[in-house]
Amino acid sequence: MVLTTEWQLLSHPVLCKFQHQLWICQIQSQDPQVSGNKALKLKYQLAQAVQTKNAGLLTLGGAFSNHLAATAAACHSLGLASIGLVRTDAIDLGNPTLSACQQNGMQLIAVSREHYRQRDHLEWQQHWQMQFPDYLFVPEGGTSEAAVRAVSEFPLGQTPAGQADCLVSAVGSGGTLAGLIRGAGSASVLGIQVAPDPGLSNKISRLTEGATDNWQLQPALHLPAYGKVDNTLWEFCALMKQQGIELEPIYTGKALYNLLLLIEQGLLGQGKRISFFHTGGLQGLAGLAYRGLIPSADFGQSNAPVAG
Numbered sequence: 001m002v003l004t005t006e007w008q009l010l011s012h013p014v015l016c017k018f019q020h021q022l023w024i025c026q027i028q029s030q031d032p033q034v035s036g037n038k039a040l041k042l043k044y045q046l047a048q049a050v051q052t053k054n055a056g057l058l059t060l061g062g063a064f065s066n067h068l069a070a071t072a073a074a075c076h077s078l079g080l081a082s083i084g085l086v087r088t089d090a091i092d093l094g095n096p097t098l099s100a101c102q103q104n105g106m107q108l109i110a111v112s113r114e115h116y117r118q119r120d121h122l123e124w125q126q127h128w129q130m131q132f133p134d135y136l137f138v139p140e141g142g143t144s145e146a147a148v149r150a151v152s153e154f155p156l157g158q159t160p161a162g163q164a165d166c167l168v169s170a171v172g173s174g175g176t177l178a179g180l181i182r183g184a185g186s187a188s189v190l191g192i193q194v195a196p197d198p199g200l201s202n203k204i205s206r207l208t209e210g211a212t213d214n215w216q217l218q219p220a221l222h223l224p225a226y227g228k229v230d231n232t233l234w235e236f237c238a239l240m241k242q243q244g245i246e247l248e249p250i251y252t253g254k255a256l257y258n259l260l261l262l263i264e265q266g267l268l269g270q271g272k273r274i275s276f277f278h279t280g281g282l283q284g285l286a287g288l289a290y291r292g293l294i295p296s297a298d299f300g301q302s303n304a305p306v307a308g
């Protein structure tokens with residue numbers, strides 16, 4: 001996979017007030033369906049599947065998962081098969097994420113919420129691995145040692161204006177942040193946690209093997225429940241879109257909005273160069289529109305407020 005990097009300088013009154021420079025970093029592959037942290041997290045796992053002649057990848061996620069969508073697309077373009085264990089009672093092919101997965105050849109298997117809760121247990125993973133022995137098992141969100149390594153090698157700190165003082169990302173399963181921490185050098189790392197998870201900090205510490213303690217995890221101050229959108233977040237995403245920065249409100253929009261709130265509270269001090277990792281996930285907009293949580297998958301068509 002050939003990856004390209006694009007940097008954009010954000011302009012915002014809060015940044016002027018604290019004399020910060022905030023760079024947004026986006027990563028694209030040749031396939032627009034595989035971008036952001038997914039392009040990095042899947043990199044070595046795809047290479048391993050090709051090298052060891054696996055039939056494909058076996059992975060899991062929610063019904064609107066960015067990870068499932070990216071895995072299906074990446075496998076498709078490499079001629080690999082893919083299987084998605086989907087946390088849902090029934091596979092709904094009206095759902096744009098699952099429909100795209102299916103179009104990319106992913107075999108979709110519905111897994112009840114109760115069963116899905118066991119996903120981190122070794123026996124659960126072995127159960128599925130035994131069903132599909134030719135497939136490489138990829139944990140939820142793609143988070144594995146190989147994913148953390150790939151993120152750590154990515155030069156997120158090298159902004160066009162010079163080395164960043166602080167690296168920032170949205171945090172879900174923790175793999176992306178763990179990679180940033182491992183590769184941060186002298187920069188500090190800030191993760192904005194988009195959903196409550198009491199075990200997350202320990203998980204990230206394990207994944208980073210104590211590389212540095214110059215990092216922190218901040219819960220989103222402004223936090224509609226995970227997967228939900230409110231007017232404030234949606235309006236923020238629309239405002240960013242006017243600056244040419246397209247966000248979705250579940251991960252990148254929520255993280256950037258909360259970063260500005262934290263800056264306003266003085267968390268990052270003054271005069272810093274900040275690098276914000278745009279982790280992708282724009283495919284999720286169609287799913288939000290499908291569920292009626294935003295008015296349109298295309299910001300350009302409507303900026304009408306949503307129920308919040």
Ligand SMILES: Cc1ncc(COP(=O)(O)O)c(C=O)c1O
Pocket residue numbers: 036037066067141143170171172173174175176177251252279280281282
């Ligand atoms: C768009 C987007 N950003 C950020 C994250 C969080 O990444 P991680 O699960 O590595 O913490 C995810 C999770 O999959 C995501 O889809």
